[in-house]
Amino acid sequence: MSDQSPTDQSTDTPGNSAAEPREKSLLEVTLSGAISLAKNGKNYDQATEQFEALLAQLKKESPESATLLNQLWKEYISVQRSAMFYESLSDAEAGLSEKMAQSNIQLKQNYMRLIQEQ
Numbered sequence: 001m002s003d004q005s006p007t008d009q010s011t012d013t014p015g016n017s018a019a020e021p022r023e024k025s026l027l028e029v030t031l032s033g034a035i036s037l038a039k040n041g042k043n044y045d046q047a048t049e050q051f052e053a054l055l056a057q058l059k060k061e062s063p064e065s066a067t068l069l070n071q072l073w074k075e076y077i078s079v080q081r082s083a084m085f086y087e088s089l090s091d092a093e094a095g096l097s098e099k100m101a102q103s104n105i106q107l108k109q110n111y112m113r114l115i116q117e118q
Helices: 026-038 041-061 063-117
Strands: none
Touching: 026 041, 026 063, 041 063
């Protein structure tokens, strides 16, 4: 049973800041670091290496939790890669749209010159 009163329990949930911030465990810090590294696609190898170290430690303490965390990690990496792909696709589309707009303006200007010359 928790030694916190019912009103204190609301500040202990993730996302809420407690009056006294608790110290993060080594596993939490390692996971946070791996997530931060994975946000940049160039660091996937480093992120995976850091996560594998965390997973090895967690397997010793709680094999079932390690299995679940591994599944979540794979999904997270998949989502990150998808996001990067769609971001690059969006950038390419924006570049093409800009070129098409410039080309359209150039065509209109050429058409106006042609009309004026006649």
